[in-house]
Structure formats: structure tokens, C-alpha cells
Amino acid sequence: MRRHATPGTDIMTNPIKAAEGPVVRILDDIQALAAARALAASFSKEASLRDRQRQLPLNELEQFSRSGLWGISVPRAYGGAGVSFATLAEVIATIAAADGSLGQIPQNHFYAVEILRVNGSETQKRFYFERILAGERFGNALAELGTRTSQERRTRLSKEGDGFRINGRKFYATGALYAHRIPVSVIDDDGVQQLAIVKRDAAGVNVIDDWSGFGQRTTGSGSVVLDNVWVEAEEVLPFQSAFERPTSLGPVAQLLHAAIDVGIARAALHDAAIFVRTRSRAWIDSKVERAIDDPLTVREFGDLAVRLAGAEALLELAGEAVDRAAAAPDIDSVAAASIAVAEARVLTTEISLAAGSKLFELAGTQATLSEHNLDRHWRNARTHTLHDPVRWKYHAVGNYYLNNKNPPRHGAI
CATH class of the missing domain: 1.10.540.10 (Acyl-CoA dehydrogenase/oxidase, N-terminal domain)
Known part of the structure; x- marks a missing residue:
């Protein structure tokens, strides 16, 4: 279908x-x-x-x-x-x-x-x-528009009999469009953030495909409206407490974002190489690959390849740090994992944007023709890397090494 x-x-x-x-x-x-x-x-x-x-x-x-x-x-x-x-x-x-x-x-x-x-x-x-x-997919309904900070939530979880009612509206709900169950961050009657796992077809759940990003176009990162949605007590689990103590949750979230950027960078570099080898002269429209002898072009590919290799290496090291934190979570192991992932995200952000941008320079305006659609790599990178500001990764890493200060525990670091 x-x-x-x-x-x-x-x-x-x-x-x-x-x-x-x-x-x-x-x-x-x-x-x-x-x-x-x-x-x-x-x-x-x-x-x-x-x-x-x-x-x-x-x-x-x-x-x-x-x-x-x-x-x-x-x-x-x-x-x-x-x-x-x-x-x-x-x-x-x-x-x-x-x-x-x-x-x-x-x-x-x-x-x-x-x-x-x-x-x-x-x-x-x-x-x-x-x-x-058994094959069920979980989406998400975490973020909200119009709040004072990215961590603030207004969606309410109200006690009713043996269960709860949920009312609120979510955005950037990546995956909800395709999910069987939607984890929803909610604030309970005591002001504590919990996570309710809502059935996709529950009464009052309205998943709206209003995502219109110019990149990552089919992620389905639109809205979820919850109108008096009923959940059983067993469908609610603690959420806020996962950040009040050392857990691997934040580093895991960020590690996966870094991996997405690495993948986008790989695609951009791969497609740029094919395009340049097959269409290296503007007046020749041939799909026969040829060696490229322009030293400047060769140098640019070398630069991108080195930076991608560095990002991939940091991604692997970050994954290993998260493995250690997950196996033995404490203040030190979780902080070390967060910093390792932040270091990786700095490089994965930079290489995904650089590879997509360099593709334009090397392939020229033909890259944007619908026939090739190579601009999607830069659009995907530019959209995804806006998920959370990379400038704060530098700050967290610097604070860790210079001032021996552990990073905050939340999903953005």
C-alpha cells in the first residue's frame, strides 16, 4: 500500500x-x-x-x-x-x-x-x-509547542477510578503516525512527569499528519491530540525518575540521533562520489564512471572521508560508553556516556551537514534536479541536526574536562 x-x-x-x-x-x-x-x-x-x-x-x-x-x-x-x-x-x-x-x-x-x-x-x-x-511499533508523543522550555509539559494525566484520563496536544511526534502504541509524556495530579503507553486506536487519540518539514519528509513527525483518553494504571510507568537518578536513558536517545546523522553523511558522500564520477563534465551526460584527476576535487573527497571516519569512530566509542553505563549505571558512568555521546554528536552533526553541502559544490546545480534529488541529503541533515542545539554539546564537554562538572541528566545530552 x-x-x-x-x-x-x-x-x-x-x-x-x-x-x-x-x-x-x-x-x-x-x-x-x-x-x-x-x-x-x-x-x-x-x-x-x-x-x-x-x-x-x-x-x-x-x-x-x-x-x-x-x-x-x-x-x-x-x-x-x-x-x-x-x-x-x-x-x-x-x-x-x-x-x-x-x-x-x-x-x-x-x-x-x-x-x-x-x-x-x-x-x-x-x-x-x-x-x-511480535512486531508492534512504539511511536512517541513527548514534545509540545508553546511551552517555556523544551522540557516543560502541559498534557495532563488525571486520576479517575482505577485508571486515568489524558488530555493534551503533542507535536514532533515522530513515529506516532506508524505506531501501534504511543508513549505519551504526561504530568500527573502531583505535578510529576509520567509516561503513559496509549493504544494507537484508543478512543480520543487523533494522530494528525501535519509534518511539513523540508527534510526528513516521511518521518511523520506531526501532531497527536489526546481528548479524554482512558489508560489503565498498568499502562503508566515512571518517567521523571529516570533522570532523577543516573540511568542510560539520555545517552541512549542522543546516541541514536548521532547514528542517524552518520547514516545521512554516508549517503551524501556515496551519492556525491557516484555523481562526480559519472557526470564529471557538464557537456557529457554519461553514466559511465571515470577516474577523477582534478586534485581539488580529490582533496575535498579525502577531507570528507577523514571527517566521516572520525565521526564513525566516535559513534562506536560512544556506543561502548553507553553499554558500560547501562550495565553499571552510576553518576560517573552515566556522565562519561553522556560526554562520549555529546562528542560524537558534534562530529556527526558537522559531517552530515558538510557532506550534504559539499555535494552541491561538487555536483553543481544538477544535484537539485528532480531526476537526481541529491539535495535531499542536505535537507535531511539540516532538519535532523536541529533536533537539539549542538552548541550546548560543546559547553557540556568543555565543562566536563575543564571544570570537572558532570552534564545535566535529560534527553538532550
């Missing part, structure tokens, strides 16, 4: 169904990486078309779900592969290199898995992990 989406559409007229067909059970990191590479080869074929026409990737997400990759971070004790966070980052980077939007859509799903791992009750873990392994 294809859908040419017009922003502002209420997607509830086309509800998301559970995964159709068997879901692969991935057993380890090696299988996860192999599955990601196989999917990436498939996803890359029509990535440009999906971006250009804003075709929602419903078929691709169904294939993605059935691959088993959405369950790879479920701990082994609950039937999952429990892959390392370094592996998870590489899986996301691999998919994002094929299609930046498809690389970002599961980011909040894996964030929800980590919240469940660190804050869920034993009953909640068994219940939700089983459904994730």
Missing part, C-alpha cells in the same frame, strides 16, 4: 495494523547487522522517490517490523537479542544511509524500550517486550 500524504491529514482514516506475517527473532548482534544491511539495500532503491513525492513508507515499515530489528534491544532475559548499544547505533546508521527518514522513525521506539528496561515494572516488561518482539 502506498500513500501520497498531504500534511494536515488525519491518519486515523487509515489505521495501522499489527505486523502481518511472521516476525523474525534475531538472536545476536551479528544477525542484527546482517538484517540491517539487507534491508538497507532494499530501502535505498526508492528512497529518492519517497522523499520527492512524500510517499509514506508503510510497506517498508511492515518489512522493517517483520525483519525483527525493532526488537533487538529487548533484553535477552525477555526473549530479545539484547544487542549492544554500539550495534544498535550501527543498525540505525545503516538504515539511515539508505533512507534518512526510515532511519529516524524507530528512534523513539528504541527510546521507549530503554524506558521500559530502566523504569518498567516486571509485569510491564514482560507484557510490552512480548508485543515488541
